[in-house]
Amino acid sequence: MLSLGKEPPLPADVLEEAAEWLMRLSETDLSASERAEWERWKVSSPERARAWARAQLLQSTLGGLPPSLAMSTLDRPSNPQRRAALGKLALLLAVMPVGWGSWKLTQSQQWTADHRTRVGERRELTLADGSRVTLNTDTAIDVLFDSQQRLLHLREGEILVQTAADTARPFLVSTREGRLQALGTRFTVRELNERTHLAVLEGAVKVVLAENDQRPPLIVNAGQRIDFSTQHWGALSPTDRNVGAWTQGMLMADNMRLADFVAELTRYRRGFVRYDPAIADLRISGAFPIADTQRTLNMLVQTYPVLASGHLNGYWVTLSPA
Template sequence: MPVDNAARSGPDAQVVKQAISWALRLRNNRANERLHAQCEHWREAHVDHELAWQRVQALQQELNSQLSAIPGAHVALENVAHGLGRRQALKMLSGVVLVGSAAWVSRDLTGWQRWTSDLATATGERRSVQLPDGTRLQLNTDSAVDLDFSAQQRLITLVRGEILVTCGTTLSAPLLVQTRHGLLEGIDGRFSVRQDSDCTRLSVVSGNVAIHSPHSADGFSTQAHAGENYLVNQTHATPAPPLDMDVGAWTDGLIVTRGMRLADFLSEVGRYRHGYLGCSADVAGLRLSGVFRLEDTDKLLAILPQTLPVRVRYRTRWWVSLERSA
């Protein structure tokens, strides 16, 4: 089933509630083949139904995996579920899903995009591919792209996450990178594109990149040169100060920092692992510089107390915080 751009923004809350209702009914009636068939019919009726269904299923799997670290949690929840009627259970689960929508449900579904995108990576995974024209495309953690290469165009659509592009052979068709905020034209060289919810960050390592915005009234075009950074939204491109970390170090499995705030550093590391990673307010502004390997983020965190007055606290495997050491 094709997924259009509107569907990728996510189903609305009412459709999510319907998906939760189906999940609960099937859980309580596993052997009811007619009910399974009705659910299949509902899922096939609209792409948003299938998106919502996959999100609810993925959330259930994520919660199950996290609860496995807490002894007796599943037994306790099963007992609670048996004591609730279907309406009560639906209300409770809907509350969990909808309250967390800003962080999980309403965002683009990573799992769904891994299935439907031409190239994608999971959390903590990186990938490098060579495109037909010789362009080298590298995907950072939790990223997805669609490709449209033909005699008429060379288009990379960044669905989510971050990529590093090394331009290949110069052909008649320009090399384009489309994000939700604008269109980038790689003229030559190497550049990084990171798409966040409110803007796209362009960092040019070498060569030149043209920034086009078909969304703005004047359809502005800006030329970005080697060493420059830009923040691009749907109306303008703004020069950005240099980053306090090396732009492309992640391609070698590294984070290289220069006086980076601890809170910002943990936000970056958190992109490569599941669950919550943060710190208390009294240590958020501590600065650190160094070269850190991403292959094992637990080992990475374990070395921080050697250089900073902090301790690493694991509440569960998926809930980690740094606090000031005594």
């Protein structure tokens, strides 16, 4: 669920209206009647006033629209590219003011990385030493191999690593929270809310915390998983048997709360999926395709007492009790 401070979330239709006005103002000069309509719209409800305040904040922060959203040549409202741009703009407005900063950081992290995937994309790489790395959705990594070491830096997202043998050079994965050394192994690493999640499928991984390197390293063995921050370990627990299901294009749910299911699904989908708190604890089980998130939502509605309503050309979906 998304919110701005302690304010209630703005309705999707209001965000779309604000995005439309912001786009129109950036594209062309309004006529006198259009400007009067815009002025009336801004003060017609508290929600619209809040939405326009966010639009002004976005404009002042950027000095205009992001280049990818500046669609001055697409002046037909029915143009699909323009509709997609409106959806993206509405999403930025939904999470202002913090949303733009995180969006810009994510874009910078992604586009300067050695290898990256877009939202909903998966990619498998074979590295120079024969090791294989699979990148999950919205992931960015750097690769640094030299005579001393083989190093992957995980900037964002999630990877599955299958290391190749090399007795002369250790295989390392670094994250913001620490450094992992593969001990002949297969494992997944995920950056998650200022924590690193490690799950070891084969072999073992040695972990050193980024800001507490005086503590002895922790060895995580096959069948174990752990979360850790820059200074603290979480508890070791058994590896989820479905931890690598995403490499096969599936999201596996086993008695999962709907709130947690939505959090996972939105990793693979552009836009927002919100839910009524009344169904947050509904338990979900099954195998769901991550390459077609709309199909997954349809399966959810067909199987469970849930309704789905779409807005912003599919960018915003709300789940409610049936």
